[in-house]
Amino acid sequence: MRILGLSAFYHDSAAALVEDGRIVAAAQEERFTRKKHDSGFPHHAIAFCLEAAGTDLDGIDQVVFYDKPFLKFERLLETYLAFAPNGFRSFRMAIPLWLREKLFQKQLLRDELRKFSADFDWENRLLFTEHHQSHAASAFFPSPFEEAAVLTMDGVGEWTTTSTGFGRGNTLTIRKELHFPHSLGLLYSAFTYYTGFKVNSGEYKVMGLAPYGEPRYAGLILEHLIDLKPDGSFWLDQSYFDYCTGLRMTNERFDRLFGAPPRSPEELLTQRHMDLAASIQAVTEEVVLRLTRALGAETGSDNLCLAGGVALNCVANGKVLRDGAFRNIWIQPAAGDAGGAIGAALAAYHMYHARPRAIGDRIDGMSGSYLGPAFSDDDSERRLREAGARFTRLDDHAMVERAAADLSQGKALGWFQGAMEFGPRALGNRSIIADARSSDMQSVLNLKVKYRESFRPFAPAVLRSDVAEWFDLDSDSPYMLLVADVVARRQRRMTAEEQALFGIEKVNVPRSDIPAVTHVDYSARVQTVHEETNPRFHALLTQFKAVTGCPVLVNTSFNVRGEPIVATPEDAFRCFMGTELDALAVGNLYLVKEEQDMSLRRDYKGAFELD
Known part of the structure; x- marks a missing residue:
């Protein structure tokens, strides 16, 4: 069927x-x-x-x-x-x-x-x-569990904004629902709008900005905006919001409560904005923790499945796992x-x-979420020649060796392999990868490759067998949807002078042995790489470990700010030529920037609408 x-x-x-x-x-x-x-x-x-x-x-x-x-x-x-x-x-x-x-x-x-x-x-x-x-x-149905509690949270569907249920075998029952306009997703989006980011795409920026601030406004949110119950159910005071009937998320009463009008896009971020981000993140985590604790007590299950846009909040997901209401968590990557x-x-x-x-x-x-189009080397070779690319065709072993060697020398590499990922994350097939040990790689990738805000963190891809050696995590996280701290023995404590730096100034202070993927609060959004689902990426990490002793690479999506993740070899080549990437691997075809026809370079910064 x-x-x-x-x-x-x-x-x-x-x-x-x-x-x-x-x-x-x-x-x-x-x-x-x-x-x-x-x-x-x-x-x-x-x-x-x-x-x-x-x-x-x-x-x-x-x-x-x-x-x-x-x-x-x-x-x-x-x-x-x-x-x-x-x-x-x-x-x-x-x-x-x-x-x-x-x-x-x-x-x-x-x-x-x-x-x-x-x-x-x-x-x-x-x-x-x-x-x-x-x-x-x-x-639930793609999860590895025979039975599990299920929690969904988003902005709104038809009426529902949050639902809890239980799955067993081929059955799935929704037990409880919260209805519009009372929505955790819309509450988070209201702060996304208020801090100057685009609703339905900028929420992850708020999450990334949160560690630079303190949750100074969390009490204000809990006192005025949301009536939160012990079981995680809640009610939002609509007098502060405009999303039911207006063309914006918040209103003047919201502005008065927080002391200023919304930030305009591209306006300079201040400590206040960082504190607002930290505050809504803290409140969101508290809501999710109360929901999952109540759901765990109600169902008695060891297993939890998550979906809906709020389930992309990997910081909250990591706290749910560590909280222990459930032994195992599986999150739909899309x-x-x-x-x-x-x-x-x-x-x-x-x-x-x-x-x-x-x-x-x-x-x-989910087959690693590698469910999209793939291209043979012969097809990619034809497409790249027509695009004017110059490349070398290598065998499997030589290609992995060459890529690992370039990465170990500090080069940033476009990595286009196999079937395209489904969902918002690049998971090693449509990725930009780099050396996580580099102290300046975060700013280089943000400003010279991705053309995006300097505060935004990058995620580590790590061999599943080595994850516990580097992070406070010893479970599968194949979809980059769990945040965990770098283990203490690999952390570097900041000096008093470094601690006193203003928010975003802290971003260039090395905080661990893998500074390119260590956020200012020592956390990282971990992707565990499995040989069963991605043998090529697993082989690259294995070879990089053999060369450097480190099984961790920076992994970010292969695109620039505002662009969808690249889908074809031509997309990859255009992005490669429009950014300061050093090399590009398309299957077994290897491209070096210095060998390309520089007349094909293009201004990629303004090619896409800002997200």
Whole structure:
């Protein structure tokens, strides 16, 4: 049985194909269109999934959409009625779009799917799941657990903003829900907006900024904005927010509470902004910890599965693991709306069709999240020649040796290998990699390669067998979704003078043996690398360890600020030539910057809209 799952029309459109319960392909539309967070119908992602499965739409048994648009429309109407006459301007702007596209989304989906098959039987083959059911299914069904508690948290689906449930075998039951407008995701997004970052993409910047500050405003948030109960349920005071009816997240009362208007994008960050980030991060962690403690006590399970946009808060995830309410945690790598495509397909397979679930002896059912397009060396060679690239073709062993040697000499390397990752993280196939031991690599990569804010941290990729030697973590973290401290014996304590530095000035102070991946609070967002899911990246780390004694590399996504992660060899070459990367490995094809035609260089800084 083949089932195609779709996510579209809000942000991060995607498609995923499940065959007999196994995820065989998944991709986000943004990677093909080069428009970050593309929300359009995922034509390219669908075409890829069908090609990967060797079929066309006529060979698909079911197409499943990740939420129910009528319920969303109901929320829109009820919200505006509840707040009337406030918000009439945004209501007037939203209704035509809903009437034209979203209210009749079933018809829109039918018309788009008929472009793949004129005779598509949408009456019998098109299904809709609820939004948080899709999130929960994406969390539990690919997990390695026979049974587990499930927690989903995001901005909002149809009505639900938070749900708890329990999965066993091929069954999954949602037990409790919190409803709009009371939303942890929207609370975090309100502070994302207030601190000057873009909602639905800048939340991870707030998380990265938080360690530079102190949670001085946490008490104010808990006193005025959120009524938090012992079990993690909560109520938000809407008099401080404008997201229900307005065109912004917060209002003037919010400004008065925190003493200033919102920061404008690109305005200089101050200690106050860092303290605000630290405060909302601390409150978010407290909410999540109360939710997980209550869920652990209620279910008695050792296992927890997480999804929804808030599950991408890897700092909170790390604290949940260390808190001990659950022994094991598994987080869907595409925890946001893109992952809803996988969840919708799996929910239909296991719940609607009642098909059995096989766990097996794999790490999980996501295949390392390497579910996107791949390119053979012959195909890549043709594409790169047409792009004007100059390269050397090496065998497997020579390529890994050459890359490890260059990395050990301080070079920054574009690493384009195998199948593209599904989800927001590059996990060693569409990555920029570098030596984690370098004291200046963080600033070099931020300012000369990624063209992004200097405060943003980088993640370490480490051999799974060596993770406990370098980090306070001894469990799998293949998707870069758990934060742990660098072990004490590898830390370097800052002097009193260094401690006294203003926030971001601390970023260039070495704090460990691997300063390029050690945040100012000695934490790191760890990716464990497994030979079973990524033998090429595992071989590179193994060779780098042999050369340097260190099994850790910087791993960041292969793109510049505002650009989707590169998808094709041509994308990789353009990014390589538009940045100060030193070398590029595309499969076994090795490119050195000095050998390229410099007339192909381009100004990459302004090529994409800032995120």
